[in-house]
Amino acid sequence: MMVTEHDERNGVVKTTWKTVRERVACVEPQFTKIVDQLSPDDTFPLYLVYLPYGALKGDTQSSYMPDGKQGYYRLSDPQAPADIVKHLGYGMGGSPMGMVLEKQLEYFIDLRHKKITIPWLVYSPGHFFPFSTLLGCESDRIYAPNGLLTVTSGARSTFMLPNIGCNTHHANLKRDFNIQHLAPKTLYDHWFLFREIIRSQTLKCEWRSCLVYFSEKWVNKLHTDSAWMKLKLYLHEMAWRKFEYDRNRIYYDMAFSLIQEKRNLKPNPYLTDTARHLFATALGAVPGYVPACDDAALPLSQIQHAFSASYGMKKYLPTLMQPAHFDFSAPGAMVYYSLQHPSTHVFSPKSREVSSTIAEMLELEYIMRVFCEELSCEANICADTVIGRIAKSVRFHYFHNKSDRQGIIAPSVEIPARDARFMHVNDSVRHSGARFAADAPFVRGCIGMSSSM
Structure with missing residues (x-):
């Protein structure tokens, strides 16, 4: 050693x-x-x-x-x-x-x-x-x-946004890189x-x-x-700032509970937990997901090249997602959360009623709209806090690959038009005709956050 x-x-x-x-x-x-x-x-x-x-x-x-x-x-x-x-x-x-x-x-x-x-x-x-x-x-x-x-x-x-679980293509990776793992079945395995x-x-x-x-x-x-x-x-001041959200979380939880009581909200507990988590993500207190565009979090170019040249990913762009903290004071860059790949810190049971992801998205959008309306009110206990600022300045965007009759949920195929990072691929790994994986599980029930500050 x-x-x-x-x-x-x-x-x-x-x-x-x-x-x-x-x-x-x-x-x-x-x-x-x-x-x-x-x-x-x-x-x-x-x-x-x-x-x-x-x-x-x-x-x-x-x-x-x-x-x-x-x-x-x-x-x-x-x-x-x-x-x-x-x-x-x-x-x-x-x-x-x-x-x-x-x-x-x-x-x-x-x-x-x-x-x-x-x-x-x-x-x-x-x-x-x-x-x-x-x-x-x-x-x-x-x-x-x-x-x-x-x-x-x-x-x-x-994880890779497009599917990489094809055994035939995976055999190419095994040959070229002496891979021992089986083709991944879940995003966890990527x-x-x-x-x-x-x-x-x-x-x-x-x-x-x-x-x-x-x-x-x-x-x-x-x-x-x-x-x-x-x-x-x-160093103490740095630590104090870092744990500011955790120190005040009990007050935010109380505010959310009071809003539910005031507006007689009786939603699926799982979706209520998700809504609270979205606020924590918008605060930057917990990470969301973003498309990788550099090598800061992983050797991006080498992984993309392996899947483009060896695996044979030609239909879709080899977009990788990575965790990142959102900065609501910096307009422009978005961060994402997916109902298909949950990362909440609590695990309330879903409603026993069988519902589609679109139905859950619509209910979640309503919960978020109520929370934002109430937290934006001057009379709310969090009106002057950072949570109140989030309610006023952060926009939540809902995406799914299937159409929504109410026009609340946007088609996931539109995501790259709003966020060019999803098209970020080096020319050396870009196949002609390769497109954004709009039908990937992560974007079939995806919430994006952007700041208007």
């Missing part, structure tokens, strides 16, 4: 603030400015960790470290390098304090029995983790459940196939996320040295 001081963008690299500060400054200039005033010397080591696409970064038990031989070890493992244990062992029960430098991480909940993952958070360059290292205090009360959250390098909750393609020796993919871990001496100084108080306060 190697720890090197020579950065070859692989494994674990021991470094110093002087060496890495320029890279940190590119993604977190204010943090860099404060640290420069403290001028930490070489006795404050930092560790760069490079992770290939799909590699586990950690779970609720501990972090994983690459061993330089395409394997990984936990910080708690007996064979972990002594230097790593000495400086990062304080994060043995969870994670050392770190920051994303390159690409993205996804925190998600893996519900294998339901064949879904729930994207929880997407961490981009400049994001710190975990704030519990700074904010937590010793207590015999355990609030966080074990074995729930998992973290991967790059996007886990990703990631396993993507990861195996990227790990293939045929590609020799160089995609890496990069994290920087802070040694225990940094954390001790934050807790004990008054000279480091400015940096500690900066």
Whole structure:
């Protein structure tokens, strides 16, 4: 298990603030400015960790470290390098304090029995983790459940929009990339196939996320040295902003309940939960889905090329979807949610009455319209809050591949006209006549969110 001081963008690299500060400054200039005033010397080591696409970064038990031989070890493992244990062992029960430098991480909940993952958070360059290292205090009360959250390098909750379950075409991937997985039957299975393609020796993919871990001496100084108080306060303020929605969620839940009582709403509980989740998505508190247009979350161009050139996807564009947080203060880009691929955080039962997806969409649209009307009223308890702003400034668009007599639901074939990202494919993988997969399961009952601010 190697720890090197020579950065070859692989494994674990021991470094110093002087060496890495320029890279940190590119993604977190204010943090860099404060640290420069403290001028930490070489006795404050930092560790760069490079992770290939799909590699586990950690779970609720501990972090994983690459061993330089395409394997990984936990910080708690007996064979972990002594230097790593000495400086990062304080994060043995969870994670050392770190920051994303390159690409993205996804925190998600893996519900294998339901064949879904729930994207929880997407961490981009400049994001710190975990704030519990700074904010937590010793207590015999355990609030966080074990074995729930998992973290991967790059996007886990990703999938190809068109169907990729054809055994005949899949045989081409098996031949060209030595694939062992069967053709995927669900969207949940797509990631396993993507990861195996990227790990293939045929590609020799160089995609890496990069994290920087802070040694225990940094954390001790934050807790004990008054000279480091400015940096500690900066990180505390960042954490305070990050958890603002969670701290106020009880008030939002109360507002939704009062609206239901006032308007005598007695909808399908599943759709009520979905409506609340749509507001959380519009707030940016939880991720929605967007079409991938760059390599930040996954090796997009290489995956698309594999399905265009090897799998033989010629009828449809190889559009990949990935989790992303919506920014309602930035008009233009949309984010999406699908009734066919739910990612709500609660699982109320559906109504026993058999209903079509279109019927559910129409009922959901009515619930959302009522919520928006009431939350926009000046007399509402949330009128002056960010939820009130969402109700006034975010537009919810409903799509299905079948027609709607009421004209509320737009045909999914119109999505690319509203969002050009669905047509984003490199010319090298674009087949003549290939079109947007308007009949894909994800867009058969899809809600898009856009901001008018």
